[in-house]
Every structure is written in C-alpha cells, then in structure tokens.
Amino acid sequence: MAADQKRELVQRVVNSEVFRRSGALRAFLLYITEQEILGRSDRLKEQTIGVEVLGRKPDYAPNEDNIVRVRAHELRGRLERYFASEGVNESIVIRMPPGAYAPEFGPRTVAPAEPALTLTSAESAPGASNEKPASRGRWATVTVLLAAILLAGIAGSIGLTRYVLKSKSTPASMPLNGAIHDFWGQFFDNPNEELKIVYADTNFALWQDLNNKSLNLGDYLNRKYLNAETERVPEVGEWRITSPADVEGSAQLAVLAAKFGGQVNLRFARDANTEFLHRGNIVLIGSHRSNPWVELYEPSLNFQLGRDPHSGAPLFRNRSPQPGEPQLFAVPTMFDMQRTLTYGVVALLRGCDSRGLIVLVEGINMQATQAAGAMVTDPQLLGALLKRIGHRAGTKVTPFEALFQITSLPGGYNNPKVIAFRTRSSESCVDG
Secondary structure, eight states, rough: HHHHHHHHHHHHHHHTTTTTTHHHHHHHHHHHHHHHHHGGGGOOHHHHHHHHHHOOOTTTOOOHHHHHHHHHHHHHHHHHHHHTTTTTEEEEEEETTTTTOOOEEEESSSSOOOSSSOOTTTTTTTOOOOOOOHHHHHHHHHHHHHHHHHHHHHHHHHOOTTOOOOOSSSSSTOOOHHHHHHGHHHHHHHSTTTEEEEEOHHHHHHHHHHOOOOHHHHHHHHOOOOOOSSSSSGGGGGGOOOOOHHHHHHHHHHHHHHTTTTTEEEEEGGGHHHHHHHHSSEEEEOOOOOGGGGGGTGGSEEEEEOOOTTTEEEEEEEEEOTTOSEEEEOOOOOSSSSSSSEEEEEEEEETTOOEEEEEEESSSSHHHHHHHHHHHSSSSHHHHHHHHTTOTTSSSOOOOOEEEEEETTEEEEEEEEEEEEEEETTTTOBBB
C-alpha cells in the first residue's frame, strides 16, 4: 500500500464505532502506524511508547509499570473486532504481532465474509468512506495533516504553539448538513476563517492533585507555583503534557474546519495569552483545573465545576436548580473503578464586542472530556444534543450550556446523555 492509502485505512479504523470512544487506543494506533509509515519502526519500543503516547515520565521502569503491554493487548483485540465487523470488507488489515509493537499492513488470510448488515450511505458507520477515488486523493493532504497533529500532540506534549491546518485540498462540494452545519457553519462565515483552540495543560491539574491545592488563572500566569520548594514533586509543574482526549478533540475540530474551508490555530494552555483570546472564535478544551483560561467564562455559566469541600472530589454545581434538578452533580465517593457515572459540560457562548463565539468542552475526568469533544463533532451525538435543548433544525445554534452524564469505563465511556441544560437569547453575550 502507498503511504496515503495506509493513512486512509488507519483513519477508517480509528473513526469506527469499535475505537470511537477509546482515546488512548486511538492515539496508540495512530502513533505506531505513522512511525511504520515513516520507516521508523525501530523506535517502537515499550519505553518510547510509554513516554510519547501514554504520558509516562522519561525514566519510568517498564518492568514495574506494564501499561504499554496492557494497552497493546487491548489494541490487538480492538483491531480484530474492527476487521471482523465494520471493516469486514477491507482487503488489507492491520495487525500487531504478539510481543511486538510495529504494526503490519497485509492482505487478509481468508476472503472477507458478507457483512451481517448492509448499511445505506446515510447510515454508514463513522469513518466509512463513500467518496469516489478522486475525492480520496484530495483528502490525502488533510489525512496527513491530521496524523501530524496527533503525533505532534502525543509525542511533543506539546510543541503545537502555532500549528495551523489549512483546507486547500478539501472537496468544496462535500455536504455539511444537519446539526454539524447548524452548529459549526456560523464559525466559518468567511473563507479561511480561523478557529482558535486552546488545549489543556494536564500536568497543571496533576500538580494541584499531588499538592492538594486549587490554583486559579492568576497563579497559572505568574508561575510562582513552579518555585515552591516545599511542594511535592515540583518538577511536575514544568512538564508539557496534554491528554489523548484533548489531542483527539483537536484533531476532529481540524477536520471539521477543513470541511468548512477554514483552518485551526492550536495553542497549549501555557502558551495562550489574553491577546490570543481577545478576538475570533475559540474552543477551550478541559476544565479550569487543566485549562485555567476557562475561568474567564465560568462566571456566566449555570453549571460550574468545583470540588467537594470535605472529600475534595470534583463535582458540578447547579447554581439555579430548576424543579426536579439537584444542586450538585457529584461522582460517588465509593464507586466501581471499572464503571462509574461522571459528568461534563458543553457550552456555546457569544463573546461581547468582536470576540466571536466560544465553545467550552470540559469534563470531570478524561473520559468525560473525550465525550464532550465527541458531542460537538459527532453528527449523531451533536444532533441528539441539539434536539434535547430544543434547537430548530436548519437555523444557527444560539448560545446554550448542557450538562451531560456518561458511564466512565477504562479507556473510554458509554451512554452519553444530556440531563440538564440552559439556553440563552441569540443576542446575549459574555465578557472574557
């Protein structure tokens, strides 16, 4: 297979239902396949993958922490499931032999069976391609850029200070109907419109957890916490790490921007500033503990992320409960580590003056943040969200905030459902 064909196959796999809700495994597969395509299979070692993909410290000991082997075992199982279900008609399959991390692209050992269910183009699974060969060729550049953003995000953690994706190779005739158009079309009214994305500084949240502290945007900007010699593991604050959920969300937004003829401008939270956020359309990924810039807009929200004063557990406060709504949405203090209910918020706000539109994507944990990202980029999930808040199809989505619930699973989530929401007038705006 040519390199572009391999990348297209990988994108179909990671966008499938089998992989869609597992950010860590998506990141793992994208990383190892891109290294193979670039001829760097010699770098696919347990230590390297642990550091560059799964966020381990450079000096971690694989013999004491088997996270890479665990994830590799899960990845092999997911690949088998994909090529036996949604990918049953793929003539080339991806394998990762036991005991190795270098993937193999090769023909099936047996002819593909007839699929158990035939889907129409309107019902086809996420990632399935109905494009003509000419369109696939035009998408090659976008696919390469998408792989690049994911790899840069995972490995650099993150040197994406001003990584801009442009859309010259995107088919102009690609239909963008329904919920996606109603929500995102207003962000790209002009050619080459820029969408600014600020993704989370995960180690800032980790530093706070380790030291049992809650810092604000002012603390984050003055960096004094980095010089506190009395704090635990002070070097954690200097790391530059984001989560697979943020990488995945940024990548999906880059694809959407390209479809609308726009571009994205990505910033690590630590590299953003008030000037960057003063104008234009903005997406903030992560809660205020990992992305303190969210604090600029939190005062205007009804559902605000906080912490239980006794247990320190994260929760969402309902500032003005409507009849039948609780005042707090909290994770149980005693819960099953494999399955638990957790919460997140998606909000669309309009900035005052010339500040444009603002989207907040946040969750109590990584799975909830991942779900929040999917709820604004997946047509089905976004359609369900807009229907829940009473949006009239075919019109621009007006400002709102929605609190959702998921079942958090190891490496993924299930059953995203909006459980409370607030809408605003189309003229309402917020100062940031």
